Amino acid sequence: MLPTGVASAAADTDITALETTNQFAMDEAAGPADVSITELQSNTTDGDASAYEGQVVNTSGTVTATNANGFFLQDASADDVQHSGVYVYTGGAPSVAPGDVVDVEAPVKEYNGLTELDLTGDNATVSTTGSESVPEATPISTADAAQEAYEGVFVNVTDLEVTKTPGQYGEWAVTDGSSAIAVDDKTTGDETTPSENGSTIDAIEGPVFYSFGAFKASACDRFEPDRPGNRRRRWRRRGKRRRFR
Structure with a gap:
């Protein structure tokens, strides 16, 4: 039989461990936090890295551009355009196109100083919920x-x-x-x-x-720069959608 003080300490330890386990289970059941892109990008630990680094979050926005390994997502409804965009890494050609409105559930990562959502992570998903015009630049x-x-x-x-x-x-x-x-x-x-x-x-x-x-x-459209002696030229569009070059 343990002395009273030792038994009490052991009981407290068991209760703390149980509470921690229960809290973890509750967090897992609650699922990823719903976070706006602005919150994701503006809430930082050092003025650069997102405070959500390492966490799985759910966010939404409009695709503004794509490249060979991902796409750019922007919250067109944000009150302030600053911090309203984020890069989503897909690890290959993305399945979305500029103008798609999407929900993304993925872990937040910092890749060489770039805050990104990693769709190659376990259970990461992207779903298209609609379409609209790409936000004005x-x-x-x-x-x-x-x-x-x-x-x-x-x-x-x-x-x-x-x-x-x-x-x-x-x-x-x-x-x-x-x-x-x-x-x-x-x-x-x-x-x-x-x-x-x-x-x-x-x-x-x-x-x-x-x-x-x-x-x-990151230029999204082809264009013709002026050569010395030539008149100024404007963008040359390639189709209706903007393309990442």
């Missing part, structure tokens, strides 16, 4: 495009000058006079990418991405 400066608040947000930067032509990985850079920003474009050698510094471009429209330690503008 938010006009900002190239300096603002390099801010955390616009990560994943569909933006428009205008009156640009090319400061760097495509390198080994197809990236180039532009500025509107405020600050240069990289353009994430893998069409090196294509006629629609600039071949000379000093070329001017009316606008680049697309979501802000982050990789290799830098924010980047």
Whole structure:
């Protein structure tokens, strides 16, 4: 027979363990938390990483653009466009298209500084619930495009000058006079990418991405930049849907 004090301590330990187990079971039964994209992106632990990192959440929004391994999702109903976009990683060609309204249930991850929803995670799902127009691109400066608040947000930067032509990985850079920003474009050698510094471009429209330690503008449409001596040219659309390049 255990002394009274030891028996009491053992009982308290058993009760605490039982409460913890019960709470875990309740959390599991409740399922993923419903979290808006704005809450997911603005609630951070260090001004960068989401406070929801490692948790499975459920969120919704409109697809603004796709690429080879995922898509960009934005909450068109958000009161403030800042923090209203997020990248969803699919690990391959996504099943959604720009304009699709979707629900996503997936774990939150930080990939080299980019907050993303990982659809390759266990039991992660995406379901299309409707369709609508892609949210209007938010006009900002190239300096603002390099801010955390616009990560994943569909933006428009205008009156640009090319400061760097495509390198080994197809990236180039532009500025509107405020600050240069990289353009994430893998069409090196294509006629629609600039071949000379000093070329001017009316606008680049697309979501802000982050990789290799830098924010980047992701062009969604093909366009023809000006060559020195040529008149300015505007975007050349390819069909009705915006395409990620």
